[in-house]
Amino acid sequence: MKxxxxxxxxxxxxxxxxxxxxxLFGLLLITPFVWMVSVGFDRTANVTMPFPPxxxxxxxxxxxxxxxxxxxxxxxxYLNSGIVTVSSVFIGVSASLLAGYAFSKGxxxxxxxLFVVVLCTLMIPMEPRLIPLYKLFNSxxxxxxxxxxxxxxxxxxMLIFLCKQFFDQLPDTLREASQIDGAGEFTTxxxxxxxxxxxxxxxxxxxAFIWSWNDFMxxxxxxxxxxxxxxxxxxxxxxxxxGTSLGGLTMALxxxxxxxxxxxxLFLQKYIIQSIALSGVKGE
Amino acid sequence: MANNSIELNVKMEVEKVxxxxxxxxxxxxxxxxxxxxxxxxxxxxxxxxxLRLSFYQSxxxxxxxxxxxxxxxxxxxxxxxxxxxxxxxxxxxxxxxTIPLGFIFASLINSTKRGQNFFKVxxxxxxxxxxxxxxxxxxxxxxxxxxxxxxxxxxxxLPTPGWLSDPSTSKWAVIILAVWHWIGFVIIICLANxxxxxxxxxxxxxxxxxxxLQQWFFITIPNMAGxxxxxxxxxxxxxxxxxxxxxxxxxxxxSPARSIQTxxxxxxxxxxxxxxxGIASAATYIMFILILVFTFINLKFSKMKI
Numbered sequence: 001m002k003x004x005x006x007x008x009x010x011x012x013x014x015x016x017x018x019x020x021x022x023x024l025f026g027l028l029l030i031t032p033f034v035w036m037v038s039v040g041f042d043r044t045a046n047v048t049m050p051f052p053p054x055x056x057x058x059x060x061x062x063x064x065x066x067x068x069x070x071x072x073x074x075x076x077x078y079l080n081s082g083i084v085t086v087s088s089v090f091i092g093v094s095a096s097l098l099a100g101y102a103f104s105k106g107x108x109x110x111x112x113x114l115f116v117v118v119l120c121t122l123m124i125p126m127e128p129r130l131i132p133l134y135k136l137f138n139s140x141x142x143x144x145x146x147x148x149x150x151x152x153x154x155x156x157x158m159l160i161f162l163c164k165q166f167f168d169q170l171p172d173t174l175r176e177a178s179q180i181d182g183a184g185e186f187t188t189x190x191x192x193x194x195x196x197x198x199x200x201x202x203x204x205x206x207x208a209f210i211w212s213w214n215d216f217m218x219x220x221x222x223x224x225x226x227x228x229x230x231x232x233x234x235x236x237x238x239x240x241x242x243g244t245s246l247g248g249l250t251m252a253l254x255x256x257x258x259x260x261x262x263x264x265x266l267f268l269q270k271y272i273i274q275s276i277a278l279s280g281v282k283g284e
Numbered sequence: 285m286a287n288n289s290i291e292l293n294v295k296m297e298v299e300k301v302x303x304x305x306x307x308x309x310x311x312x313x314x315x316x317x318x319x320x321x322x323x324x325x326x327x328x329x330x331x332x333x334x335l336r337l338s339f340y341q342s343x344x345x346x347x348x349x350x351x352x353x354x355x356x357x358x359x360x361x362x363x364x365x366x367x368x369x370x371x372x373x374x375x376x377x378x379x380x381x382t383i384p385l386g387f388i389f390a391s392l393i394n395s396t397k398r399g400q401n402f403f404k405v406x407x408x409x410x411x412x413x414x415x416x417x418x419x420x421x422x423x424x425x426x427x428x429x430x431x432x433x434x435x436x437x438x439x440x441x442l443p444t445p446g447w448l449s450d451p452s453t454s455k456w457a458v459i460i461l462a463v464w465h466w467i468g469f470v471i472i473i474c475l476a477n478x479x480x481x482x483x484x485x486x487x488x489x490x491x492x493x494x495x496x497l498q499q500w501f502f503i504t505i506p507n508m509a510g511x512x513x514x515x516x517x518x519x520x521x522x523x524x525x526x527x528x529x530x531x532x533x534x535x536x537x538x539s540p541a542r543s544i545q546t547x548x549x550x551x552x553x554x555x556x557x558x559x560x561x562g563i564a565s566a567a568t569y570i571m572f573i574l575i576l577v578f579t580f581i582n583l584k585f586s587k588m589k590i
Contacts, residue, residue: 155322
């Protein structure tokens with residue numbers, strides 16, 4: 001009895017200790033964000049950064065945020081990123097659903113070979129394709145449009161792979177039943193399987209969204225016009241132009257670029273974390 | 285005779301089914317058209333075109349066949365090897381720090397009873413923000429005079445490095461940013477796999493009197509070997525492609541003094557600020573081969589099923 005209670009007590013202390021370490025390190029991780037918001041609210045930070053660092057600025061003001069919005073470039077960048085991301089997600093997820101379904105339920109010649117081709121695309125990074133794709137879109141006069149950002153999203157080996165894995169878990173008998181009723185392959189897909197694919201579609205949308213929203217190198221290559229800059233491009237050009245000279249403004253801008261994503265993440269955290277884990281675990 | 289007719293009937297049935305299957309077969313290709321159009325246009329064509337370009341001297345309009353001269357010029361260029369060194373240096377330390385640290389924190393989160401989900405959300409937060417925004421913030425966080433890191437270091441009596449203003453410490457600034465950004469991903473992947481270890485193994489060990497730490501060493505860690513291999517390889521592939529954060533922090537030439545120019549930045553600099561497409565393509569192929577080798581190792585390690 002006594003041994004049991006002391007064991008329990010030790011467990012409790014260890015548990016409290018673990019909790020404290022986790023909390024401490026977690027706070028350390030988000031310190032840059034906290035500091036970012038604090039400096040963003042400090043008008044004087046554009047001339048001299050507040051030093052020593054403070055949690056609450058001496059004279060808090062929304063001056064920097066006012067400038068960020070007045071300038072309008074960030075809102076424009078959001079709109080651009082939105083157009084590119086929604087279109088990319090739509091065509092990427094649609095094409096991958098079709099292909100994933102065919103690789104799971106289809107019976108056709110060359111299925112294995114074609115699927116190996118899809119898996120091979122997983123190994124091809126962007127860099128060796130950068131210059132030929134640039135030349136390709138240049139030759140059809142589509143540089144400085146959103147087309148080069150959207151069209152290549154048509155193919156994603158990872159999405160096809162995840163989608164196939166999901167359909168593999170659904171029974172074939174559904175298909176047979178539907179076909180005895182005289183439904184064709186497309187009707188079967190749209191009426192029977194697609195409505196069951198909700199969870200994987202959500203995962204695919206989340207992954208495709210993250211990839212497209214954060215894409216940087218390729219947009220940097222094909223977009224020169226300031227008007228068309230996506231959010232990461234605008235941030236990078238602002239940062240390279242101003243260096244570390246306009247602290248308050250830079251941090252206000254960073255805050256406004258991070259905030260919507262963080263809010264979205266807090267609402268969808270369960271699904272986002274699951275999707276990331278799935279893409280990692282399945283890849284294994 | 286009767287037998288024959290039955291055989292004939294069976295044959296006809298089989299043929300009917302087979303012809304029906306052939307019919308299906310064609311339909312299935314329609315499902316694949318969009319994806320394979322994408323593969324041909326945006327994967328197969330550029331990969332071969334890039335290989336072709338690497339044998340030409342090219343600025344986008346004029347092309348001259350020059351054999352292996354581009355490869356020779358890249359492989360004898362100091363700035364290319366400097367970029368390889370930077371890429372490897374940052375990548376190796378990022379991975380060596382993040383995987384063990386992330387695994388320890390994943391284990392702690394997994395074993396804590398209160399607030400598991402809260403910690404998961406908290407630790408993953410840096411990974412959700414784009415690396416470009418993160419780099420922008422870290423330029424200030426690591427600022428030699430006004431940054432919070434040096435403020436804390438000074439307060440506890442440690443030397444305050446120049447970070448990004450000093451070529452001898454700038455790589456470590458990138459490493460700190462990379463660890464901060466990647467650790468959430470490592471934790472999430474570790475947690476998912478920690479939770480997949482059958483609890484019977486721990487129960488059996490407990491009955492045999494194994495302590496918590498012993499269980500961690502002899503059950504958890506061996507069971508996580510596959511996960512570590514996965515993180516090691518995917519992390520390494522990502523590290524070889526590093527570009528975004530070094531571009532924001534140091535521009536295409538990786539200042540100060542090219543100390544943070546990665547292979548990706550080298551390719552961008554030669555290809556899109558110098559428009560030396562041939563040289564950039566050759567560099568790109570050297571990098572591609574490196575990545576392919578590591579991806580193959582990854583697939584071998586992790587036994588991905590086709």
